[in-house]
Amino acid sequence: MSNMRTPLSRARGLGSAQKGTEHFWLQRVTALANIPLTLFLVGALVVHAGADHATMVAFLGNPLVGVVMLLLIISAIYHMRLGLQVVIEDYIHGEASKLLAIVANNFFSLTVGVACSLAVLKLVIG
Amino acid sequence: MSDQTSTPQRARPLSPHIQIYRWTLTMMLSILHRATGVALYAGTILLAWWLLAAATGPEAYAQVQAVSSAWYGRLVLFGYSWALLHHMFGGLRHFIWDTGRGFDLAHVELIARVTAIAPIILTVLVWVLAYAYMGAF
Numbered sequence: 419m420s421n422m423r424t425p426l427s428r429a430r431g432l433g434s435a436q437k438g439t440e441h442f443w444l445q446r447v448t449a450l451a452n453i454p455l456t457l458f459l460v461g462a463l464v465v466h467a468g469a470d471h472a473t474m475v476a477f478l479g480n481p482l483v484g485v486v487m488l489l490l491i492i493s494a495i496y497h498m499r500l501g502l503q504v505v506i507e508d509y510i511h512g513e514a515s516k517l518l519a520i521v522a523n524n525f526f527s528l529t530v531g532v533a534c535s536l537a538v539l540k541l542v543i544g
Numbered sequence: 545m546s547d548q549t550s551t552p553q554r555a556r557p558l559s560p561h562i563q564i565y566r567w568t569l570t571m572m573l574s575i576l577h578r579a580t581g582v583a584l585y586a587g588t589i590l591l592a593w594w595l596l597a598a599a600t601g602p603e604a605y606a607q608v609q610a611v612s613s614a615w616y617g618r619l620v621l622f623g624y625s626w627a628l629l630h631h632m633f634g635g636l637r638h639f640i641w642d643t644g645r646g647f648d649l650a651h652v653e654l655i656a657r658v659t660a661i662a663p664i665i666l667t668v669l670v671w672v673l674a675y676a677y678m679g680a681f
Contacts, residue, residue, distance in 0.1 A: 430566075446642065449635045456628060464670055468613075468678035471605040472599050498585045505582060537595035544559045 441500055448497035455490035475541060482541035491534045499527035547571045567587055577634035580627040587624050631662035 597604040611617040
């Protein structure tokens, strides 16, 4: 089917990026993963409400808790990155500003993800 | 497609914007799902702050505790926990629709009501439990 396009059309490279289904699917997969993972975080925060630093460090330093926290960070951050990209694509129509917003979304998501992951790793490994 | 030179420019018809329609619960939930999603996105900064402070030391963690125990901190956290549960129920609603079920009007309304009310009840429950663990009762 690709030879149906004119050489100019191919050079411009506009149109479908062939990522739509993957985007939708990963949105749902991460959404599913987020349910038990965020419920764990909410439960942990409720049980540790008002806990001091030493108690929180001991809890978050547990390797099993660390595993769940890392999975939560990966899944939730990826989910929110996909979600905000849809919001950007819905409301920002200028090509340049849309591209900048999508890149900013990726930078923000990666920064928050790395920051959270590093903190969890330090709490577990010490 | 159209030849711009032969047809005179004129205002194209626009579809009416949201203020023209009567508000419905499903419409409000659709907007709230997106709004809570964006709020949760911004709020991950708080998650990062909390985790980094815990990893940094007692002084940094004391700053988090000072803000999270102040009335405005509690208000933000209460809102955040509601946004999280609301977005989760909104997601469950979409999961039901993904299976091709629940599209008839009666079920759409029923699911919408559950999605609107259940997160509020659960948020209050979460906070009652949190205050119980803090020894408030």
